[in-house]
Amino acid sequence: MAGDMTIDEKTNQRYDFQTVEKKWQQRWIESGLFEAEESPDPDKSFYMLEMFAYPSGDIHMGHFRNYIIGDAVTRYQMMLGKTVLHPFGWDAFGLPAERAAIARNIHPQDWTLSNIAVSRKTLQKVGISYDWSREIVTSEPDYYKFTQWIFLRMFEKGLAYRKRGFVNWCPEDKTVLANEQVVQGKCERCGTLVEKKDQVQWYFKITDYADRLTDDLDKLPDWPENVKTMQREWIGRSYGAEIDFTVEETGEKLPVFTTRPDTIFGVTFMAVAPESELLDSLNLDGEFAAKVAEYRRKALARSDIERASVTEEKDGVFTGKYAINPFNGEKVQLWVADYVLAGYGTGAVMAVPGHDTRDFAFARKYHIPIKVVIHPDKDTKLDAKEMTDAYTEYGVMVNSAEFDGLVGKDAIRKVTDHAEAKQFGRHKVNFKLKDWSLSRQRYWGCPIPIIHCQKCGEVPVADENLPVELPKVTNFQPKGRSPLADVPEYMNVACPKCGGDARRDPDTMDTFVCSSWYYLRYIDPHNENALMEKPKGKSWLPVDLYVGGITHATGHLLYFRFFHKFLHDIGLLDSLEPATKLFNHGMVCDGKGEVMSKSKGNVVSPIELIDQRGVDISRLGMFFTAPSEREVIWSEDTLTGVEKFVYNKIVALIEGYRSSAVDLKRYFKHADLSDDDWALYVKLNQTIKKVTESVERLQFNTAIAALMELTRDYSPDKTADDGLNDQVIVKTIQMLAPLAPHLSEELWEKCGFEFSVLHSDWPQFDPDAIVTDLINVAVQINGKLRHTVQVVADADQELVEAAAFESPKIQQYVADKTIVKKIYVPGRIFNIVVR
RNA sequence: GCGAGAGUGGCGGAAUUGGUAGACGCGCUGGAUUUAGGAUCCAGUUCCUCAACCGGAGUGGGGGUUCGAGUCCCCCCUUUCGCACCA
Numbered sequence: 001m002a003g004d005m006t007i008d009e010k011t012n013q014r015y016d017f018q019t020v021e022k023k024w025q026q027r028w029i030e031s032g033l034f035e036a037e038e039s040p041d042p043d044k045s046f047y048m049l050e051m052f053a054y055p056s057g058d059i060h061m062g063h064f065r066n067y068i069i070g071d072a073v074t075r076y077q078m079m080l081g082k083t084v085l086h087p088f089g090w091d092a093f094g095l096p097a098e099r100a101a102i103a104r105n106i107h108p109q110d111w112t113l114s115n116i117a118v119s120r121k122t123l124q125k126v127g128i129s130y131d132w133s134r135e136i137v138t139s140e141p142d143y144y145k146f147t148q149w150i151f152l153r154m155f156e157k158g159l160a161y162r163k164r165g166f167v168n169w170c171p172e173d174k175t176v177l178a179n180e181q182v183v184q185g186k187c188e189r190c191g192t193l194v195e196k197k198d199q200v201q202w203y204f205k206i207t208d209y210a211d212r213l214t215d216d217l218d219k220l221p222d223w224p225e226n227v228k229t230m231q232r233e234w235i236g237r238s239y240g241a242e243i244d245f246t247v248e249e250t251g252e253k254l255p256v257f258t259t260r261p262d263t264i265f266g267v268t269f270m271a272v273a274p275e276s277e278l279l280d281s282l283n284l285d286g287e288f289a290a291k292v293a294e295y296r297r298k299a300l301a302r303s304d305i306e307r308a309s310v311t312e313e314k315d316g317v318f319t320g321k322y323a324i325n326p327f328n329g330e331k332v333q334l335w336v337a338d339y340v341l342a343g344y345g346t347g348a349v350m351a352v353p354g355h356d357t358r359d360f361a362f363a364r365k366y367h368i369p370i371k372v373v374i375h376p377d378k379d380t381k382l383d384a385k386e387m388t389d390a391y392t393e394y395g396v397m398v399n400s401a402e403f404d405g406l407v408g409k410d411a412i413r414k415v416t417d418h419a420e421a422k423q424f425g426r427h428k429v430n431f432k433l434k435d436w437s438l439s440r441q442r443y444w445g446c447p448i449p450i451i452h453c454q455k456c457g458e459v460p461v462a463d464e465n466l467p468v469e470l471p472k473v474t475n476f477q478p479k480g481r482s483p484l485a486d487v488p489e490y491m492n493v494a495c496p497k498c499g500g501d502a503r504r505d506p507d508t509m510d511t512f513v514c515s516s517w518y519y520l521r522y523i524d525p526h527n528e529n530a531l532m533e534k535p536k537g538k539s540w541l542p543v544d545l546y547v548g549g550i551t552h553a554t555g556h557l558l559y560f561r562f563f564h565k566f567l568h569d570i571g572l573l574d575s576l577e578p579a580t581k582l583f584n585h586g587m588v589c590d591g592k593g594e595v596m597s598k599s600k601g602n603v604v605s606p607i608e609l610i611d612q613r614g615v616d617i618s619r620l621g622m623f624f625t626a627p628s629e630r631e632v633i634w635s636e637d638t639l640t641g642v643e644k645f646v647y648n649k650i651v652a653l654i655e656g657y658r659s660s661a662v663d664l665k666r667y668f669k670h671a672d673l674s675d676d677d678w679a680l681y682v683k684l685n686q687t688i689k690k691v692t693e694s695v696e697r698l699q700f701n702t703a704i705a706a707l708m709e710l711t712r713d714y715s716p717d718k719t720a721d722d723g724l725n726d727q728v729i730v731k732t733i734q735m736l737a738p739l740a741p742h743l744s745e746e747l748w749e750k751c752g753f754e755f756s757v758l759h760s761d762w763p764q765f766d767p768d769a770i771v772t773d774l775i776n777v778a779v780q781i782n783g784k785l786r787h788t789v790q791v792v793a794d795a796d797q798e799l800v801e802a803a804a805f806e807s808p809k810i811q812q813y814v815a816d817k818t819i820v821k822k823i824y825v826p827g828r829i830f831n832i833v834v835r
Numbered sequence: 836g837c838g839a840g841a842g843u844g845g846c847g848g849a850a851u852u853g854g855u856a857g858a859c860g861c862g863c864u865g866g867a868u869u870u871a872g873g874a875u876c877c878a879g880u881u882c883c884u885c886a887a888c889c890g891g892a893g894u895g896g897g898g899g900u901u902c903g904a905g906u907c908c909c910c911c912c913u914u915u916c917g918c919a920c921c922a
Contacts, residue, residue, distance in 0.1 A: 230918080341921065341922085553917080701859080704860090776855080825903095
């Protein structure tokens with residue numbers, strides 16, 4: 001269209017972004033500007049990490065946002081004189097790739113590698129400051145060799161083990177899922193209701209690290225509070241007691257976990273989970289046996305989500321058996337009920353209807369007695385007959401034999417101590433966190449380096465025989481067991497121990513295993529003999545800033561910490577935590593406020609945007625819309641303002657440049673400059689301060705706003721001093737380097753400086769020039785603004801007061817009133833309190 | 836239900852520690868220039884009242900602390916996210 005042509009012509013005259021951006025991207029790559037040195041001084045190093053990408057197609061707006069944040073920080077840190085490691089790689093194994101490959105009838109590897117090629121090209125077109133010489137792909141043997149190496153170290157320590165048990169099973173994907181991959185009872189990837197299946201699976205014993213994973217959150221002040229809270233809740237540590245009830249007939253122990261041992265005398269029944277193996281050993285009598293069996297079958301068939309429904313009425317079946325309370329020898333009914341969770345505590349509970357809401361509801365339904373053993377305080381008594389719900393607060397123990405009168409935490413301690421002394425109970429800490437189920441019955445993943453031998457059992461593959469390579473097979477349709485099981489060339493091997501016939505483990509690892517340690521491989525990506533040389537790790541670790549979306553709070557970020565601690569324990573790492581600071585950027589949403597996603601079909605392509613407006617305008621638009629942690633509702637309108645700023649202000653700056661051989665370190669004195677020039681100098685320094693603070697906080701929106709203000713106030717015609725004039729221009733260009741890098745390099749070169757602007761020092765503000773000589777002080781009457789007075793910057797109260805009372809308006813307000821108080825906040829306000 | 840955030844003009848958002856609410860930008864209104872503009876420049880733009888000045892109200896609602904509250908405290912509403920029978 002004719003109109004568009006005109007606009008293009010105009011902009012091209014001044015700044016042809018396509019040529020300029022390509023030019024600098026080539027320069028960056030040719031010069032190796034972002035290739036980090038091997039082992040820098042740890043004090044001068046900065047490890048900038050963004051969550052690597054799942055290559056499911058080309059990159060989208062969310063990626064774009066994530067990476068430009070990391071890019072801006074990288075460039076800023078370089079200007080602060082840091083050696084920066086800023087790598088990138090691909091989380092290449094996994095279900096989505098396999099599913100996509102099946103749908104397109106191609107091999108997952110081909111699909112994955114072609115996606116990587118496309119995305120890499122896009123990232124290079126965006127000019128992100130990655131050190132491409134360190135790129136990694138988790139599905140390549142030279143990478144997963146060390147995924148397997150870590151697995152074997154875990155195996156040696158007993159932290160990787162197999163057990164039979166109920167697992168989350170996705171019937172659609174035909175594979176096991178970790179608890180972290182089940183969202184609201186559904187498969188995180190495909191949304192199918194997850195079923196329970198009794199299977200032998202590999203697990204990582206992350207529960208051994210539960211305490212440390214919780215405690216060490218306190219050592220992470222620069223992690224967002226919400227992520228820490230989510231992790232704490234997910235780990236779910238609770239302190240209580242384990243108390244051994246016994247089955248009346250057999251005397252078999254029936255331990256239960258409780259956080260409220262102080263309510264032990266209020267137990268009126270017991271309940272076990274339908275999954276409980278105890279039920280098999282009870283020798284139930286005919287009528288009860290049938291009912292219990294029927295109930296168990298039904299309960300197990302229901303999904304977790306149905307069972308967990310709070311609105312659902314609790315139900316259960318009496319087993320006909322009784323249990324004995326060790327504290328008072330009392331006999332209580334033993335029930336099976338599906339509100340008892342098999343996977344938590346001992347899979348059995350002591351039920352105290354008087355003081356637990358769930359037990360109360362259950363007891364009411366089945367007419368089981370309710371007993372009060374806690375009173376709110378000495379003067380407030382409860383009556384079981386009048387209660388409409390359980391009293392669950394702490395209080396005073398009553399009807400509890402020798403424990404009567406004990407209160408709250410003290411009561412809990414003494415009751416548990418008693419149980420311990422009598423050897424029928426003990427203090428106990430319990431966790432919600434369960435071991436990480438890591439084996440997957442799918443093809444596209446890292447093979448498990450274990451060989452199963454009839455004679456020798458689970459035999460690890462020797463380190464020198466790693467990697468166990470994933471065979472390239474053509475049939476990898478999911479069928480409920482690993483497709484690898486049907487590949488005899490892969491499966492059949494000699495046992496490394498006895499040399500007899502043996503079979504490989506047919507499963508592959510959860511992709512989250514691959515992504516739990518990738519940040520370490522970047523440090524030493526081409527090392528064939530070791531995961532990473534330890535001294536190199538010392539140069540860079542821990543990661544200084546880790547940027548990604550909030551979605552990984554209880555999955556990846558927990559595994560990531562677990563692996564780091566494990567590798568620390570086996571001596572590879574010095575640090576206890578992988579990343580000092582974590583930053584979660586906000587989502588990118590469409591105009592309706594919905595998150596952009598492929599499935600919703602509302603994605604805006606960053607590639608198209610960049611082709612039309614250029615990388616720098618796109619970056620500035622994204623940065624300017626909102627601070628990095630908040631969601632962005634993407635709109636092209638955002639670009640209008642930054643585009644004007646770039647073309648009319650920034651690009652135009654160069655026209656006023658005077659080539660004065662500017663001294664960037666020079667601090668001016670007021671006496672050196674005219675009043676107008678001094679005001680500009682102050683503005684420049686205020687801007688440097690503001691931009692620095694904003695960039696430090698990743699609030700690029702206010703950094704851009706400050707630069708807009710500065711360039712608005714600057715005009716070359718009005719600036720008398722050449723040195724000052726050029727300082728304003730050059731420092732503006734420097735401050736722009738993290739935000740609009742191509743533009744900044746171009747202008748830096750036009751000013752006659754050597755490549756690269758990133759080698760120049762980030763501007764420092766002149767502390768003597770951040771306040772103007774004359775300032776406005778607000779004058780308030782009773783806290784209401786009534787007037788402002790202009791005074792010298794260091795004015796004392798006397799001066800401000802005199803100026804204020806000169807005003808007829810103020811005089812009017814205080815006339816025939818009594819001045820009660822006068823408050824002066826230097827440089828800000830003067831408040832007169834009258835009555 | 837529990838836990839953690841958030842709620843500021845027509846819109847995106849500013850306002851480290853309590854100290855002139857609405858920076859910066861979009862949009863809108865008026866003007867200039869132009870054959871024309873979705874270009875550029877200038878002015879205005881929280882709401883109410885007013886010709887104007889002056890004044891009044893104002894950061895989801897209600898209360899409180901304070902000379903002074905968007906910011907701190909209490910109650911409530913809305914909303915986002917997380918967890919969801921964890922004994």
